[in-house]
Amino acid sequence: MKKIQSTCNYCSLACNLDFIVENGKIERIIPTVDYPVNKGFSCIKGLRLDRQQQVYKPSSLPRLKKADGTFEHTSWNQAVEQTAGKLTEIVEKYGPESVAAISTGQLPLEEMALLGHVLRNYLKANVDGNTRLCMATSVVAHKQSFGFDAPPYTLNDFELSDTIILIGANPVVAHPIAWGRIRANKIEGKKVIVIDPRQSETAQRADYHYPLKAKSDIKLFYILANVLIGEGWIDETYIENHTENFEAFKEFVADYPLDIAEEETNLTKEQVLELATLIHEGKNVSFWWTMGINQGYEAVRSEQGIINLALMTGNMGRPGTGANSLTGQSNAMGSRIFSNTAGLYGGGDYDNPVRRQAVANALEIEESLLPTKPTLPYNVIIEKIIAGEIKALWVVSTNPRHSWTNNKTFQEAMDKLDLFIVQDIYDDTDSSADCDVFFPVVSGVKKEGTYINTERRLSALRPVLEREEIERTDFEVFFKMGEALGMGPLLDNWKTPEDVFNLMKKCSKGMPCDITGIEYDALPNSRGIQWPFREGELLKEDERRLFEDGNYYTPSKKAKFIFEEPLENPIPLSEEFPYVFNTGRGTVGQWHTQTRTREIEEVRGAVSEGAYVYLNEKLADDLGINNQEIIEISSINGESSLFQAILSNTVAYNEIYAPIHYVETNTLTPSLYDSYSKEPSYKTTPVQIVKGVTKNEANKN
Numbered sequence: 235m236k237k238i239q240s241t242c243n244y245c246s247l248a249c250n251l252d253f254i255v256e257n258g259k260i261e262r263i264i265p266t267v268d269y270p271v272n273k274g275f276s277c278i279k280g281l282r283l284d285r286q287q288q289v290y291k292p293s294s295l296p297r298l299k300k301a302d303g304t305f306e307h308t309s310w311n312q313a314v315e316q317t318a319g320k321l322t323e324i325v326e327k328y329g330p331e332s333v334a335a336i337s338t339g340q341l342p343l344e345e346m347a348l349l350g351h352v353l354r355n356y357l358k359a360n361v362d363g364n365t366r367l368c369m370a371t372s373v374v375a376h377k378q379s380f381g382f383d384a385p386p387y388t389l390n391d392f393e394l395s396d397t398i399i400l401i402g403a404n405p406v407v408a409h410p411i412a413w414g415r416i417r418a419n420k421i422e423g424k425k426v427i428v429i430d431p432r433q434s435e436t437a438q439r440a441d442y443h444y445p446l447k448a449k450s451d452i453k454l455f456y457i458l459a460n461v462l463i464g465e466g467w468i469d470e471t472y473i474e475n476h477t478e479n480f481e482a483f484k485e486f487v488a489d490y491p492l493d494i495a496e497e498e499t500n501l502t503k504e505q506v507l508e509l510a511t512l513i514h515e516g517k518n519v520s521f522w523w524t525m526g527i528n529q530g531y532e533a534v535r536s537e538q539g540i541i542n543l544a545l546m547t548g549n550m551g552r553p554g555t556g557a558n559s560l561t562g563q564s565n566a567m568g569s570r571i572f573s574n575t576a577g578l579y580g581g582g583d584y585d586n587p588v589r590r591q592a593v594a595n596a597l598e599i600e601e602s603l604l605p606t607k608p609t610l611p612y613n614v615i616i617e618k619i620i621a622g623e624i625k626a627l628w629v630v631s632t633n634p635r636h637s638w639t640n641n642k643t644f645q646e647a648m649d650k651l652d653l654f655i656v657q658d659i660y661d662d663t664d665s666s667a668d669c670d671v672f673f674p675v676v677s678g679v680k681k682e683g684t685y686i687n688t689e690r691r692l693s694a695l696r697p698v699l700e701r702e703e704i705e706r707t708d709f710e711v712f713f714k715m716g717e718a719l720g721m722g723p724l725l726d727n728w729k730t731p732e733d734v735f736n737l738m739k740k741c742s743k744g745m746p747c748d749i750t751g752i753e754y755d756a757l758p759n760s761r762g763i764q765w766p767f768r769e770g771e772l773l774k775e776d777e778r779r780l781f782e783d784g785n786y787y788t789p790s791k792k793a794k795f796i797f798e799e800p801l802e803n804p805i806p807l808s809e810e811f812p813y814v815f816n817t818g819r820g821t822v823g824q825w826h827t828q829t830r831t832r833e834i835e836e837v838r839g840a841v842s843e844g845a846y847v848y849l850n851e852k853l854a855d856d857l858g859i860n861n862q863e864i865i866e867i868s869s870i871n872g873e874s875s876l877f878q879a880i881l882s883n884t885v886a887y888n889e890i891y892a893p894i895h896y897v898e899t900n901t902l903t904p905s906l907y908d909s910y911s912k913e914p915s916y917k918t919t920p921v922q923i924v925k926g927v928t929k930n931e932a933n934k935n
Contacts, residue, residue: 239266239759241685241693242280243340243678244825246561247389247411248687249276250762251283253679253698260284260679260698270761270776271389271687277410278823278836285833286677292661294704297672310706310714317671318718320653321357324626330358334615335628339365339563342683342695343572344734345708346565349630350574351597351728352716354605360624364632365569366612367639368525368562370911371533373570376559378534379541379794381787382581382746383570386550387520387558388689388764388777393419394554397516399427401451401540402526406435408819409524409560425512429454430526432816432891433884444509447500448814448889448918449530452800454499455539456490458510462546463487467514469548476784476792477545483795513547518554525562525818531804531915533908538796545793551781561688568686571747572738575609580741584608596740598727611912612638613905619647626653630708631675635664636827639914640871641900657711663829664897673711677830681707683731684757689777690764692749694757743769746787803918805904811870811920813853813888815902818917820893828895845896846878849923850887854879857925866924869902874924890921 235256242249249272254262263284265276296313297305324332335353337346346363353359376383392398392415405413413436416426428437429444429451437443446454462468463484473480495506513519521540527533537559544550544557561567571581579596582589584607594601610618618624620643627647638644648654648668656666657673666672679698686692701707706714709731716725728734732754742749742765750769757763761776785791807814823837831837847867849859859865861881867890868874875898885891892899894916906915 246688333359338631339566343568344731370913372559375537386780395520472548529916534910693762815919845898
């Protein structure tokens, strides 16, 4: 029997776990007691990582679709050579931008970097990730306000903050370990404040809940800023020394008086003033947000509204403070910095000649091989497939037929492709069931690499179980495809995950995310290391925050106040579509499209098999809808879905809440995106409720 410490590859906390292994089988999983993130705790998903590919286990050989539409399994060599040949034909006929890929924030950074090397550096194709669905807005907000994609906090700040403000965040369900850190906070008189249209599981446990009108958050932040300025509840010294553009911001928010609060946000003047007072009276105030803010049509500016509140009150860089985005997936941070998609490896712009040469030198390649521009974003990739401009798509470890907004458009895209490749641990997802090429890969318990979690902490993923002879990792598939595409010597320095990690170290040198001081072999059995950690530095603390010296990554070293007039809602409620359709996580045990968590017996027994929505009890009574009745909901996007109605007063009268884990949910969300980040606006879709769906009609659908 042996104990192997590795990293959970579900959510962005990237907890560490001790796997007890005997005779090639995981006997037990124990949360690592002294790991700074989870401190001996884990949610059910991590504790059941041994269940992956146990019930739903596809063949370990690739599957190809034949001309008659049937499928056959074939050898790895044949599948790779045939697929590479088809990709080459498409590139030669239609050009490199006729090929695209969509990856995920759940691959280790080494695999993401290798995929970027093969498809972006070599083929000059477009590669975006499903982090576009969850974190793109935070990335843009950080870059514009701080000068780099730099979440400033450490998770320990949850325990050091006396005023914790959660905005569009539900950590009880989405980040249970983070909620555990909040509960562990022993500061006398600490306050937990939730700003959310819904009385979420977290709101029910908070000291204060402010149920604002859906997507009125940006106006609330501007009104709050005006109140704080008017009362003199700001830190003028911090503003003067460490920020720029405050006077213009002050003049701007003067047009957002307290008197408009109720009309614009559904919060009374008294509630808004109370919230401003709580911010003022807090010694160490921390602001935390996640998908409730990220997934909106003006999300970047909304997040900068939060950042502005933290800056103007001096709640940055000190223990228990910060404007803090909680990431969604285990390696979303790694995918943002080391995927070669929206910026060069290690961060930096494609048109910066100094940065280009530095990355080329680190990779030991000609500078001309590097991409000259960011990838097409996810939505444009789908649009160009439908328009016939992109002919081949490679989907890696994600399920966009289910998770993409207005998801029937992804089915339309699938039908248009000349070559559709899916690489996953399951061959029966909504996306993989009918693809042209399916590459089966092993789960994280058989892989190695590195994750960077939501607080910038690098941790080791190490094999817990040995692979069978014909099983392949994502890394091996990318490498073999690179060989088959003809990369030759361009792969010489990319042969192992450790090789790639060392390349990424070199690329990071001198950047805010510098990891040149981290040795690959130092991460296993460690407490993880947050970036930056430069060569020659000594690691004195396990938990470090950014901006403690007041210096940011902008040219002036000052944070920027950024703001903009709120947009008119592009899809407002109407007489035809009078209800707001909101989406989010359902339970702690469910994850995204449930391809993995369906294997967890405790989860299967505790969650609904079919799609459901929460409906306000008074609204249900007015419409004559009974609890657990099947109802049809039609959307402004022209689609309809059937749901079981669960009556609950946790949602407002005109608002409906649907868990994201069912394909019916994103059938209804529109093709609407934040203008700066291109992240989909999943949260506020106008819908209509159709009553009277019979059991027979429901079964037919």
